[in-house]
Amino acid sequence: xxxxxxxxxxxxxxxxxxxxxxxxxxxxxxxxxxxxxxxxxxxxxxxxxxxxxxxxxxxxxxxxxxxxxxxxxxxxxxxxxxxxxxxxxxxxxxxxxxxxxxxxxxxxx
Numbered sequence: 001x002x003x004x005x006x007x008x009x010x011x012x013x014x015x016x017x018x019x020x021x022x023x024x025x026x027x028x029x030x031x032x033x034x035x036x037x038x039x040x041x042x043x044x045x046x047x048x049x050x051x052x053x054x055x056x057x058x059x060x061x062x063x064x065x066x067x068x069x070x071x072x073x074x075x076x077x078x079x080x081x082x083x084x085x086x087x088x089x090x091x092x093x094x095x096x097x098x099x100x101x102x103x104x105x106x107x108x109x
Contacts, residue, residue: 004061014055021048 025044033040053059059070 004058006055010055014051018048018051
């Protein structure tokens with residue numbers, strides 16, 4: 001198995017990018033973006049995740065089977081999130097049952 005030699009400059013650039021994205025995450029946390037807070041936070045988190053997987057976990061130099069496995073993992077995670085959200089969003093579709101309207105007759109004479 002041949003090992004790819006990654007220049008130190010690449011690791012330094014990725015490390016500084018991760019530090020910058022972390023600072024950006026902290027800065028955005030103090031800004032009120034309304035409903036886009038979660039979207040921006042997830043976009044930054046996805047960018048950091050991509051840098052770690054692509055460079056530090058050497059997905060860049062990996063073969064096709066490893067890439068297919070990573071893509072399948074993300075597809076599986078998206079499927080689980082979609083099913084969870086569909087359950088969460090449809091919980092109010094069934095009405096809440098009301099209490100009994102007829103009271104039970106007394107049992108003692």
